[in-house]
Amino acid sequence: MKKTLLILSLSSFILTACNKPNEDSTNYTNNVASQATNTQVVSPADTAHNAQNSLDWDGTYKGLLPCADCEGIETELKLNADHTFELEEEYKGGKGDEKKFESKGKFTFDSTGSIITLDKNADERKFFVGENFLEARNRETGTKIEGPIAEHYKLAKELN
Structure with missing residues (x-):
């Protein structure tokens, strides 16, 4: 009796081991392997840290x-910690004849905490705040200024 049971068990094992896998299980295995190689890990944007709360922006x-005509x-x-500013501009050469303009006022950060807008005293100009630099932005949209001279729209922070 034991021999018969043992022979039946071994026969069953051999027959199932020699069977071809069915198409559904093969496709499933291939799909899982394909998905695993095509999966990209996307980390969410860090919304807790921005220029306003992470950078030493005052200075x-x-x-x-x-300049279009100079x-x-x-x-x-100059950006102050109390969200006030002092702006000095001097037009070099051209029609400006070395004219100097000064304005003072307040500025605000946008909802992203990365772009500041100077008040109406400075014509509501916008600047992106980066690590030790400011980059002038389009006044209406706040978008980056593009073109061949785009790199010249940066102000460097004076480091002590």
């Missing part, structure tokens, strides 16, 4: 911004 920024606008923008 003085300087640079020569592009050699450039020597610009100095």
